Amino acid sequence: MFETLTKAPADKILALMGEFAADPRKEKIDLGVGVYKDEAGITPIMTSVAKAEQRMNASAKTKTYVGISGNKGFNAAVRELVFADTVPAGRTRIMQAPGGTGALAVLMELLYRAKPGATLWLSNPTWPNHAPMAKHAGFKVDSYPYFDTKTRAVDFPAMLAALDKLGPNDIVLLHGCCHNPTGANLTNEQWDQVAASFKRTGAFPLIDLAYLGFGDGLEADGYGTRAVVNAVPESVVAFSGSKNFGLYRERVGAAIVVARDEAQADIANSQLMNIARVTYSQPPDHGAEIIRTILEDKDLRAEWETELATMRNRMIRLREKLSEAIKAKSNSADFDFIAAHRGMFSLLGLPGEAVENLKTGSGVYMIGDSRINVAGIPEDRVGDLADAILATIK
Numbered sequence: 001m002f003e004t005l006t007k008a009p010a011d012k013i014l015a016l017m018g019e020f021a022a023d024p025r026k027e028k029i030d031l032g033v034g035v036y037k038d039e040a041g042i043t044p045i046m047t048s049v050a051k052a053e054q055r056m057n058a059s060a061k062t063k064t065y066v067g068i069s070g071n072k073g074f075n076a077a078v079r080e081l082v083f084a085d086t087v088p089a090g091r092t093r094i095m096q097a098p099g100g101t102g103a104l105a106v107l108m109e110l111l112y113r114a115k116p117g118a119t120l121w122l123s124n125p126t127w128p129n130h131a132p133m134a135k136h137a138g139f140k141v142d143s144y145p146y147f148d149t150k151t152r153a154v155d156f157p158a159m160l161a162a163l164d165k166l167g168p169n170d171i172v173l174l175h176g177c178c179h180n181p182t183g184a185n186l187t188n189e190q191w192d193q194v195a196a197s198f199k200r201t202g203a204f205p206l207i208d209l210a211y212l213g214f215g216d217g218l219e220a221d222g223y224g225t226r227a228v229v230n231a232v233p234e235s236v237v238a239f240s241g242s243k244n245f246g247l248y249r250e251r252v253g254a255a256i257v258v259a260r261d262e263a264q265a266d267i268a269n270s271q272l273m274n275i276a277r278v279t280y281s282q283p284p285d286h287g288a289e290i291i292r293t294i295l296e297d298k299d300l301r302a303e304w305e306t307e308l309a310t311m312r313n314r315m316i317r318l319r320e321k322l323s324e325a326i327k328a329k330s331n332s333a334d335f336d337f338i339a340a341h342r343g344m345f346s347l348l349g350l351p352g353e354a355v356e357n358l359k360t361g362s363g364v365y366m367i368g369d370s371r372i373n374v375a376g377i378p379e380d381r382v383g384d385l386a387d388a389i390l391a392t393i394k
């Protein structure tokens, strides 16, 4: 059987994790893997999550199937978290999915069933899993300009010009906030222009919302998603609870469909459920029940929001410290962009050779495209990191 196969490409991030683990140097710094880390360098269980789990343990009565659509309370709470009352509930359907990746996978399959001839457009660059997933779903894949490698900001005129050329046979994947890998994001005014472009062209928005609350706050980070969804008759959103609830291994996310009307919403939802049924059948409940418990309880929700703000503010502080340290040591504003970026990542724009030198010379690990996870920066080593970065670009 398997003699007909060749090895699938290895995941570069996982390979880098292995290299980091095997590196004996004490002073090594891991800016590679995309998980939040606290000042102790660990990915903590949030206190609100631990309290929700305690309550669940005390009251759980069954482990029977949760149903194809998943945890209904979770679905309602996530719909409220993402849209509040900005989008008519009647046109919205939501199905729990195994993580943001699972949500993207079922949504891409839904869109492929609806329009197999469409092209799926990705930002250049984007999360490395987007293109393989879109191809796996069957789509032709193309990319629109996004990151300006000189300013390390969004090349908005180029992005908008590309979007304006699209039409109803095009699906555009947008990062709802906290762009991965660049860290460069649209302003609210730019989101409004993007929304107006979709309205003009009839292109279809697929919004990947994996970091809600990691940028500037829950409301601020949701602005773009709400602006686009409100401007167009139909759209989809893939929500992840991995980062903002720290529930990576519980695999909790949601596939959200906003359709033209209730009848089409029901049809799309039945197709989503059919896709789930023939792949994993039903989603895992534990993470969803944690999120439901937190979001439905006033006190737990307030505690979670405070914890989320602590994580977010830590990342912003680390951004400011690193860009200030580089500025002080180099007398140049070239790395000010690190402080302007939001979310967990920044694309430094270093050549591959510099990335390799940082690893071998200084034990600083980052992804090959020079993406850093700012949450991985040890606060007391910001100066060392600034020195190491500056040494490689001399």
Ligand SMILES: Cc1ncc(COP(=O)(O)O)c(C=O)c1O
Pocket: 034, 098, 099, 100, 101, 102, 127, 175, 180, 208, 210, 240, 241, 242, 243, 248, 252, 253
């Ligand atoms: C842009 C983006 N989308 C989706 C995901 C999926 O996250 P998960 O499947 O872990 O919820 C990630 C995770 O790294 C991501 O960075």
